[in-house]
Amino acid sequence: MSDENLTNEPIDNKELEVPGLSAEELKALDDILNSDDSASPKDKKEEIQAEKQEKVTEEVVIEDPKLEEPIVVKKQKEKVEPKKKITAKINKRKGKEYLSEFPYSFKSVVITLGVVSLIIFAWSIIFHPSMRIESIIVNGNYEFTDDEILDALDIHVGDHIWKFIDFNRRALIRSTPYIQGIHVSVDFPSQVTINVTERHKLAYISTPDGYIAIDAEGTVLEFVSSSENVTPVLCGLDVDNAVLGRTIEITDTLPFRKLILVLGAILDADNSSIRHGNYSFFNSVQEVRIVPSGMIFVTVALPDGTILQVKLAGIEDIAENMQWLLYSIKGGAFDDLPAGSLDMTQEEKIYHAYDT
Numbered sequence: 001m002s003d004e005n006l007t008n009e010p011i012d013n014k015e016l017e018v019p020g021l022s023a024e025e026l027k028a029l030d031d032i033l034n035s036d037d038s039a040s041p042k043d044k045k046e047e048i049q050a051e052k053q054e055k056v057t058e059e060v061v062i063e064d065p066k067l068e069e070p071i072v073v074k075k076q077k078e079k080v081e082p083k084k085k086i087t088a089k090i091n092k093r094k095g096k097e098y099l100s101e102f103p104y105s106f107k108s109v110v111i112t113l114g115v116v117s118l119i120i121f122a123w124s125i126i127f128h129p130s131m132r133i134e135s136i137i138v139n140g141n142y143e144f145t146d147d148e149i150l151d152a153l154d155i156h157v158g159d160h161i162w163k164f165i166d167f168n169r170r171a172l173i174r175s176t177p178y179i180q181g182i183h184v185s186v187d188f189p190s191q192v193t194i195n196v197t198e199r200h201k202l203a204y205i206s207t208p209d210g211y212i213a214i215d216a217e218g219t220v221l222e223f224v225s226s227s228e229n230v231t232p233v234l235c236g237l238d239v240d241n242a243v244l245g246r247t248i249e250i251t252d253t254l255p256f257r258k259l260i261l262v263l264g265a266i267l268d269a270d271n272s273s274i275r276h277g278n279y280s281f282f283n284s285v286q287e288v289r290i291v292p293s294g295m296i297f298v299t300v301a302l303p304d305g306t307i308l309q310v311k312l313a314g315i316e317d318i319a320e321n322m323q324w325l326l327y328s329i330k331g332g333a334f335d336d337l338p339a340g341s342l343d344m345t346q347e348e349k350i351y352h353a354y355d356t
Helices: 021-033 043-055 106-126 146-153 166-175 253-272 320-331
Strands: 055-062 071-078 135-139 177-187 191-198 203-207 212-215 220-224 234-235 239-242 285-290 294-302 309-314 338-343 350-353
Touching: 043 191, 043 220, 135 146, 146 166, 146 191, 146 285, 166 177, 203 253, 253 294, 253 320, 309 320
Parallel strands: 135 191, 203 234, 234 285, 309 338
Antiparallel strands: 055 071, 177 191, 203 212, 212 220, 285 294, 294 309, 338 350
8 A cells, every 4th residue: 555545634534345245234334333332232131121111102093984904003112101109207296295206205204304303302302410319218118128139130320211011020029938929110301119028927826847937828939947936827727738829738727717717806905905014915925725525725915924724715806805905914813823824715704823
């Protein structure tokens, strides 16, 4: 090829000439060369499918009586996009709502604030200085002193007024049969009252092994050695079993009830009369004995130390008889008399002096 056929013009500005190809083939080749090289055949295929999806062919049938066959006309129409469903969130508000984005309801917030306020209020009251015990009153205790009761309950001045002592209270009741019950009450702002219900020792029952202390109900309060000097002593009873804190078991309960009634009459007479100096009728009774015949013998010490034995036929008119006996003792009817016995089994009371 000679240099005369060479040119500096770009190939894009020149008409493509290829020998042996027709004009239509040259045009197709030119279109291929001028097309976007970056698009792959796959991308071209996707573009064609997308264009087909955008257009939908619609057939329209035209019928005319003048025509032998109806005419079908095909036309394309643009694809109509479906309308997007627009949803709007509607908040139904009940009552007042101050914070629409707040995760909790107004009612739950109010309840929470109320509970917190109540806790703070209770806390301030519980730990207030005035909630400390300033005074303790103990009532109804005879066998135990106030300090013994307070030490057993572990409650003292300066402790919190709501100190829990129920465990100690139950332990104290279980530890001794003398205490039947304990009630603790709080007198605001700083006083505690302790009411003790005790079982009172009435007498001792004589047994071969010693003495059994009982109350008026026959509850066993303690066991005492036979070497100790105790009064008053109930004799003539057959004891089957005795357990601390439980009612004593006696073969025949009728004699036991009679002796208890005699002691009760002596105690009532002593409490209803004016004391003669330091003399106590009940504390002067040394022994009350019942024999199989039903006779009852009361051994009592007189104010001058003389021992008097009183014989009773039974418990008929026991209250009046004990009132008369105490009146006679205080009136000096037995003064300067030797040791002897008083027979009260008849209407006429007879005194018998012991032989010396």
